[in-house]
Amino acid sequence: xxxxxKTTPPTALLGLFIILSVAIMGVFAPFLAPYGExxxxxxxxxxxxxxxxxGTDNLGRDMLSRVIYGARNTVGLALLTTAIAFxxxxxxxxxxxxxxxxxxxxxxxxxxxxxAVPPLILALMLLAIxxxxxxxxxxxxxxxxxxxxxxxxxxxxxxxxxxxxxxxARLRGxxxxxxxxxxxxxxxxxxxxxxFGLRFCxxxxxxxxxxxxxxxxxxxxxDWGSMVKENATLITFGDITPLIPAAAIAVLTIGINFxxxxxxxxxxxxxx
Amino acid sequence: MSGIQKLVLRRIGLGxxxxxxxxxxxxxxxxxxxxxxAQEILGQAATPETVxxxxxxxxxxxxxxxxxxxxxxxxxQGDFGVSLANRRDVAELVAPRLKNTMFLAGYAAAIAVPVAVTLxxxxALFRNSIFDRLANVFALxxxxxxxxxxxxxxxxxxxxxxxxxxxxxxxDDATPFIEALYRTFLPALTLILVVIAHMMRMTRAAIIxxxxxxxxxxxxxxxxxxxxxxxxxxxxxxxxPIINVVAINLAYLIxxxxxxxxxxxxPGLGQLLVDAVAKRDFPVVQAVGLFFAxxxxxxxxxxxxxxxxxxxxxxxxx
Numbered sequence: 001x002x003x004x005x006k007t008t009p010p011t012a013l014l015g016l017f018i019i020l021s022v023a024i025m026g027v028f029a030p031f032l033a034p035y036g037e038x039x040x041x042x043x044x045x046x047x048x049x050x051x052x053x054x055g056t057d058n059l060g061r062d063m064l065s066r067v068i069y070g071a072r073n074t075v076g077l078a079l080l081t082t083a084i085a086f087x088x089x090x091x092x093x094x095x096x097x098x099x100x101x102x103x104x105x106x107x108x109x110x111x112x113x114x115x116a117v118p119p120l121i122l123a124l125m126l127l128a129i130x131x132x133x134x135x136x137x138x139x140x141x142x143x144x145x146x147x148x149x150x151x152x153x154x155x156x157x158x159x160x161x162x163x164x165x166x167x168x169a170r171l172r173g174x175x176x177x178x179x180x181x182x183x184x185x186x187x188x189x190x191x192x193x194x195x196f197g198l199r200f201c202x203x204x205x206x207x208x209x210x211x212x213x214x215x216x217x218x219x220x221x222x223d224w225g226s227m228v229k230e231n232a233t234l235i236t237f238g239d240i241t242p243l244i245p246a247a248a249i250a251v252l253t254i255g256i257n258f259x260x261x262x263x264x265x266x267x268x269x270x271x272x
Numbered sequence: 273m274s275g276i277q278k279l280v281l282r283r284i285g286l287g288x289x290x291x292x293x294x295x296x297x298x299x300x301x302x303x304x305x306x307x308x309x310a311q312e313i314l315g316q317a318a319t320p321e322t323v324x325x326x327x328x329x330x331x332x333x334x335x336x337x338x339x340x341x342x343x344x345x346x347x348x349q350g351d352f353g354v355s356l357a358n359r360r361d362v363a364e365l366v367a368p369r370l371k372n373t374m375f376l377a378g379y380a381a382a383i384a385v386p387v388a389v390t391l392x393x394x395x396a397l398f399r400n401s402i403f404d405r406l407a408n409v410f411a412l413x414x415x416x417x418x419x420x421x422x423x424x425x426x427x428x429x430x431x432x433x434x435x436x437x438x439x440x441x442x443x444d445d446a447t448p449f450i451e452a453l454y455r456t457f458l459p460a461l462t463l464i465l466v467v468i469a470h471m472m473r474m475t476r477a478a479i480i481x482x483x484x485x486x487x488x489x490x491x492x493x494x495x496x497x498x499x500x501x502x503x504x505x506x507x508x509x510x511x512x513p514i515i516n517v518v519a520i521n522l523a524y525l526i527x528x529x530x531x532x533x534x535x536x537x538x539p540g541l542g543q544l545l546v547d548a549v550a551k552r553d554f555p556v557v558q559a560v561g562l563f564f565a566x567x568x569x570x571x572x573x574x575x576x577x578x579x580x581x582x583x584x585x586x587x588x589x590x
Contacts, residue, residue, distance in 0.1 A: 113297075116290045118527040118568045121545070125298055125561040128549040205418055209531055212420050213546050228420055232535075235424050236439055238432045246421035253416035 012262035018255030033065035066222040085145035093153025197260035353555035373540035380463035392475025411469035474517035478510035519575030
């Protein structure tokens with residue numbers, strides 16, 4: 001354990017610490033938060049004091065409690081979305097690499113189209129069609145991020161499918177599910193894990209931006225993006241409270257980037 | 273026709289096809305809506321007669337193929353239909369905002385591109401120095417910060433604490449040019465900070481990549497001064513990736529304005545799009561979405577074509 005602390009660079013340790021704190025905050029939100037998520041506890045825009053450490057928001061809800069609950073909602077939804085995008089994208093990618101032919105062609109061209117349109121614009125257009133709500137937002141962002149995951153999974157499994165052990169498993173008569181999960185997936189896991197961290201950051205920023213625009217997580221659910229928007233007027237009075245959820249977003253993203261950098265560095269086997 | 277022309281035409285053709293598929297997807301998406309669009313927009317209180325009239329107005333009583341073809345034909349004639357929210361002509365609604373968005377993106381690009389390329393060259397020239405490290409940290413953090421965070425910090429610093437600039441970027445046709453530049457300084461600065469890091473890093477990487485080539489060593493051994501090695505020998509050969517990243521960032525500037533426009537209440541296309549999505553005003557969403565997609569796709573094509581043209585080896589291969 002001590003060795004781990006000595007050999008790991010300080011930036012990665014900091015990143016791990018940030019991720020752990022946010023995770024604990026999210027999981028134990030109901031126990032940590034002094035007030036309820038949507039509980040109105042006083043007048044609107046009360047300044048910081050000993051009862052409400054960060055004051056209250058535009059509807060008189062405790063700001064600190066909402067920041068804590070926000071960790072659960074924003075980060076939780078970003079994790080869910082990234083997980084969906086990875087499950088679908090990786091499965092499709094490996095399957096396309098395995099099968100080749102028209103399956104590969106059709107999915108690859110569809111992915112090309114998805115990637116030719118700027119993600120935020122695509123998301124806005126799709127949300128206009130299905131209507132803004134939490135499940136719709138998760139699905140729309142997941143669909144958009146299936147595209148890059150598919151490309152990565154396809155490209156990295158292309159090198160694996162030609163190897164002998166895959167051929168052997170095929171000749172044994174193993175089904176597609178076995179080939180994908182037992183033969184190819186274990187060999188591209190490390191690539192996918194690092195990518196997961198990076199994609200999670202993008203998805204997380206994306207959800208925050210959509211919620212900020214009022215088209216993502218809907219009130220009264222506490223979320224870091226919409227909290228900035230709801231309380232933005234305070235900034236014109238020189239109050240930094242609305243910047244706290246925004247800073248939380250920034251800190252978590254930087255923390256994850258530190259950890260991903262360290263993992264990539266370790267995986268590449270470079271010595272300093 | 274020479275090989276290179278064929279390559280360029282092929283790339284443009286692919287872009288147009290992509291754009292058509294995107295327009296078709298948007299159209300089919302509206303089509304696949306589970307509930308009746310007219311009913312949903314009008315609400316449950318609407319009488320069957322109003323719903324029927326509204327459906328007729330939307331053209332929902334005609335087959336989908338005809339409606340799509342009519343819409344595409346309209347687009348080619350500059351007719352994007354009528355807004356569902358306020359019955360105004362979509363083209364009329366979009367035109368002034370398009371001008372504003374282009375103004376803001378152009379303003380940001382005019383400053384960001386030269387600054388980013390210069391900083392990138394300096395970082396390559398003094399690599400591993402304090403300057404390079406600082407630039408690196410700045411680049412990493414600017415990628416991690418949400419745009420609205422940067423925007424609000426700038427407002428707090430330069431509009432509230434030190435009241436130099438207005439926090440709302442309201443401009444109209446009557447605003448004089450200099451005044452418009454002043455009022456939109458903070459949104460432009462936000463965009464500049466967001467795009468500069470990526471361009472700078474890529475410029476640095478492209479130049480350092482070239483610096484490993486034997487002809488650079490040769491130039492050094494001849495005793496050419498360091499800045500000259502970079503400007504005369506390295507930069508021209510590092511141009512294709514730099515042009516590429518500049519074009520991609522220009523595309524990002526035009527599209528990435530959405531959040532910044534909302535923060536600064538700037539009357540641009542992005543804000544129009546967000547409002548239209550919230551109101552589910554499809555003709556406006558389709559028109560603005562199509563415009564953004566078209567700009568993004570064409571700038572990406574431009575990036576590809578320019579990098580082919582600026583590299584003699586790629587030119588020969590084509």
